Amino acid sequence: xxxxxGVLGNHEVAPLLVEGLKRLEYRGYDSAGIxxxxxxxxxxxxxxxxxxxxxxxxxxxxxxxxxxxxxTRWATHGAATVLNAHPHRAGSVAVVHNGIIExxxxxxxxxxxxxxxxxxxxxxxxxxxxxxxxxxxxxxxxEATRATLKRLDGAFALCILFEGEDDLxxxxxKGSPLAIGRGDGEMFVGSDAIALAPMTDRITYLxxxxxxxxxxxxxxxxxxxxxxxxxxETVIQVGATRVEKGGYKHFMAKxxxxxxxxxxxxxxxxxxxxxxxxxxxxxxxDFSQIDRVVMVACGTASYxxxxxxxxxxxxxxIPAEIxxxxxxxxxxxxxxxxxxxxFVSQSGETADTLAALRHVKERxxxxxxxxxxxxxxxxxxSDLALPILAGAEIGVAxxxxxxxxxxxxxxxxxxxxxxxxxxxxxxLAAHIAGLRNLPGLMNAALSHSEQIADIAxxxxxATDILFxxxxxxxxxxxxxxxxLKEISYIHAEGYASGELKHGPIALIDEKVPVIVLAPSDPxxxxxxxxxxxxxxxxxxxxxxxxxxxxHEAGEGTWAxxxxxxxxxxxxxxxxxxxxxxxxxxxxxxKGTDVDQPRNLxxxxxxx
Ligand code: F6R
Numbered sequence: 001x002x003x004x005x006g007v008l009g010n011h012e013v014a015p016l017l018v019e020g021l022k023r024l025e026y027r028g029y030d031s032a033g034i035x036x037x038x039x040x041x042x043x044x045x046x047x048x049x050x051x052x053x054x055x056x057x058x059x060x061x062x063x064x065x066x067x068x069x070x071x072t073r074w075a076t077h078g079a080a081t082v083l084n085a086h087p088h089r090a091g092s093v094a095v096v097h098n099g100i101i102e103x104x105x106x107x108x109x110x111x112x113x114x115x116x117x118x119x120x121x122x123x124x125x126x127x128x129x130x131x132x133x134x135x136x137x138x139x140x141x142x143e144a145t146r147a148t149l150k151r152l153d154g155a156f157a158l159c160i161l162f163e164g165e166d167d168l169x170x171x172x173x174k175g176s177p178l179a180i181g182r183g184d185g186e187m188f189v190g191s192d193a194i195a196l197a198p199m200t201d202r203i204t205y206l207x208x209x210x211x212x213x214x215x216x217x218x219x220x221x222x223x224x225x226x227x228x229x230x231x232x233e234t235v236i237q238v239g240a241t242r243v244e245k246g247g248y249k250h251f252m253a254k255x256x257x258x259x260x261x262x263x264x265x266x267x268x269x270x271x272x273x274x275x276x277x278x279x280x281x282x283x284x285x286d287f288s289q290i291d292r293v294v295m296v297a298c299g300t301a302s303y304x305x306x307x308x309x310x311x312x313x314x315x316x317x318i319p320a321e322i323x324x325x326x327x328x329x330x331x332x333x334x335x336x337x338x339x340x341x342x343f344v345s346q347s348g349e350t351a352d353t354l355a356a357l358r359h360v361k362e363r364x365x366x367x368x369x370x371x372x373x374x375x376x377x378x379x380x381x382s383d384l385a386l387p388i389l390a391g392a393e394i395g396v397a398x399x400x401x402x403x404x405x406x407x408x409x410x411x412x413x414x415x416x417x418x419x420x421x422x423x424x425x426x427x428l429a430a431h432i433a434g435l436r437n438l439p440g441l442m443n444a445a446l447s448h449s450e451q452i453a454d455i456a457x458x459x460x461x462a463t464d465i466l467f468x469x470x471x472x473x474x475x476x477x478x479x480x481x482x483x484l485k486e487i488s489y490i491h492a493e494g495y496a497s498g499e500l501k502h503g504p505i506a507l508i509d510e511k512v513p514v515i516v517l518a519p520s521d522p523x524x525x526x527x528x529x530x531x532x533x534x535x536x537x538x539x540x541x542x543x544x545x546x547x548x549x550x551h552e553a554g555e556g557t558w559a560x561x562x563x564x565x566x567x568x569x570x571x572x573x574x575x576x577x578x579x580x581x582x583x584x585x586x587x588x589x590k591g592t593d594v595d596q597p598r599n600l601x602x603x604x605x606x607x
Contacts, residue, residue, distance in 0.1 A: 001074035001601040002086075002098035003027040004178075006159040006169050006189035007067065007199070008216050014063045017070035018055055020188075020195040025051050026394055026602035027098070027191060028074025031085035034058075035094040035161055036065030042094055042163035046085035050596070067166050069159045069189075071096035074601040077104070078121030088120065090128035092135065092163035097124040098191055099176040100606050102154035127158060142213055145170045146226060149211055155351065155606065159189050172211035176605050177349050177377050180204045180212060180219050182233065187214045192349075193236050193375065194392070204233045205375065236375060250594045252395035252487070256580050257446060259400045260439035263573075266389040266404050267436055270411050277432035279415050284384050287416035290340045290365060293320045296328050296356045297344040298604065300398040300482060301405060305344055306475035307572045308409035315423065315431070315569070316416035325352035326607070328359070335363045343369045344409070346393055346401035347603040348376020355607060357381055370408050372401050386412070395595045396602045397487050399580045402479065403442075406573045410435060434567035438574060444564045445577040449585075452578060455542060455559050456585030460488065462513050466504065467494040467579075468534075469517040470527045472572045476517050476579060483583035487597045488590050497530035508539040513558070515582065516541055517575055520548045521568030528553040544578050 003024025007013045017034045025032075032054040033046030045063050047053040051072060071086035077100070078084035087094040101107070104123035107130065111118070116129040130151060134144035141162045155175025162168055171178055171189045181188035181196040181203055190196040193203045206212060209224025210231070223229040248254035271277045287293075293312050295305035305322045312320035323333070325343075335341070341364045345353045348371040357378060361367055369382035372390050379385035388404035414431055417423035423431075459465060465484060467477035477494035484492040495504055497516070508514065514534045518527040524545075531553065535541055540558040543550060546565040554560045566574045587594045 001028045001603060001605050003072040003191045003195065004069070004096040004098050004157060004159050004189070005191070005195050006069040006096070006171065008167060008169055008187045008214060009066050010186055011066060012064060013066050013068040014058060016199060017068050018051065018058070019198055020190060021051050021070045021072045023195045023197065024191055025072050025596070026396060027605070028072050028601040029596050030075040030080035031073045031082070032071065033085045033087055034063060034068055034070040035087040035089065036063050036068035037161055037163065037166050038065035040164045040166060042089070042092060042161060044087050044089060044094060046082050046087070048080050048082055048085065067161065067169065069094060069096045069161050069169070076100055076606055077123045084120045084122050086124060088122060088125040088128045090116070090125065090132035093128050093131045094161045095124055095128045095131070096159050097127060097156055098605060099156035100154045101126060101152050101156060103152070107151060127152065131160065141165060141168060141170065145172070145211065157191060167215045169214045170211065171206070171214065173206040174209055175351070178206045180206065180214065182218065185216050187216055187219060189214065201235050201237070202233055203236050204231045205380070207231060250395065252397055252399060252584055252594050255393055255395050255400045256577065256584060258391065259403050259577065260442040260446070262390050262400050262404055263407055263442065264439040266407055267439070269389055270408070271432050271436070277429055277436065279411060279418065279428070279432070281411060281415050282384060282386065285368065285386070285412070285415060287316070287318065287340070287419040289338060290318065290416070291338040292336075293318055293340050293342055293416070294333065294335065294360075294364070295320060295322045295342045295344065296325050296353060298325050298350050298352055300402050300479060301344040301346060303475045303479040303482070304402055304405040304409060305342070306478065307406055307472050308413060310472040311410055311413035311569070312416060315413045316420055317422050318416050318420065325350065325356040328356045333360070335360060337365050339364045341367050343367070343378055343382065344405055345369065345376070345378050346372045346390075346398055346405070348373040348378040349603050349605050350378070351605050351607045354378055354381070370405055372404070394602070396597055396600050397483055397583065403573055403576045406576070407435065410570065410573070431569070434570050437567070438570060441564045441566055441574050442577055445574060448561060448563070448578065449581055451561065452581040453585040453588070455561070456582055457589050459490070459513055459582065459586045460589035462490060462511065464507065464512050465490055465492040466507065466512060466514045467492065467517065468497040468500065468514060468527070468530060469494070470497045470523040471521070473517040473519070473527070473575065476572050476575050479576070480515060480517065480579040480582065483580055484586060486600060487583055487587040487594055488592055489598070490586065490590070497527045500530055501533060505533065505537065508534055508537040510538040510540060512539060514539045514541050516543050517579070518543065518545045518549055518553070519563070519566060519568055519571040519575065520546050521571060524549060544575065
């Protein structure tokens, strides 16, 4: 989390830094700041809250200079205050940082004993003070940085400026991603290439442990052992216009609405566009010798793996395990050379997921990732990375990435079935045809937005909301509850319908809305029985089903939402739409910050 940007430019740099930070604000928005060097003099501006506050400050107190660094913060050490905001400065040094310096307490004490006292509560200021102490001892900036990096444990991406050095910026990466961009006589640094998109598309990714000495002429890169390192420069495709809302009020609304199109694109990519569908997954994705799939992810991506477990087991007959990444390493998973480890991540930078991947790397037959950002650390460190092709997702709450993750996982389950001889050609074709119906069905689901907004006006009055589902609708209930709580701040829980009577039913009264996700599928009658148990206790039920389901079971419910009928196997992908719209409209009714909900960040790069 936190976003960092650095520029050695030929023009005033403050507007460029702010533009870069705008593109990184998804990584955190607790505070923002920039530092520049103007005629050798280092100065900085910092503001609490969103970037707009820093922009306002810069109107009243502009910052000149053609060299600068910037930061948007997701607070880890210390509250969101100006004092804790980056850049952190110690003497002639200014530092921006993403990650956590795990040994900062010990370092802080050591520095204090030498008279270097920290002003802020952050781990980052410790780095600035280490640099200052080294430079006070006579080291030049490069030497001071080399020595300082050796003292740091934990994960970090750093970018450093030095007063009096208009043409020098030093950056380093360990654990947190960092990209260097090259322009014409200008150089850039960013937490990701997206931040640098308006300035350059010529990008070099630093590798683990790398650090770089950057001047306007170029970057000299060193590896963790301080040896000169050559890292390839690539021209990347990140549209400079990609952070536009395209007429929508929120990125989340745009991204929900984009789902039929991105899903259709991904389907074309992975199944061809002809009348005869075929699986077109990368060579090397072979399940014939695999006896277990182990899926690891966080949050919404994790719920995608929960759904996929049903598909891998039911369609391909292959045992599938699921874990949240933050727990996975600590349960000592039993793995073998016939296990496939599958990591799902929109950003491809989630620290827990990346750490889990590194944990299994040499212990499984293959490490496969399902990612939205093909240049991400998770993609690059996998044996095989399957892009979900959702396009840039800016809203903090994941929507279109989720449905595209589901689609790619569905196709992988079909491939597993085919590789293991568990599916006939006709059934495979029928399943792919079922998936190809989804974009159209999603469009129909999206047309219920207004009705959902009306229902959401009522939901917004609740303090607790339950979601129920059975089979693959159970993870959708979990996802519905996550989406709702993260953007509306209403407490919500997802339960397996049958589990309710084992405790949670005690919560039910006339004030608790219960959202039942129940397509007409083989489990429908059982889910409806559980729904009746809720209604018998005056629970306020919203039934989300198809026309058949609503006709059979809608009577006596508080509200019904009628979706198109869908192949039950793929129903979770369609039901993502109402679940997302319910959360979106409830958040609108509550007046919360939909795209940047409190306390959250889009890319979670700390463990
Ligand atoms: C919820 C949400 C998060 C992410 C989670 C994993 O709407 O977006 O729960 O799904 O932080 O992020 P990625 O997929 O980038 O690894």
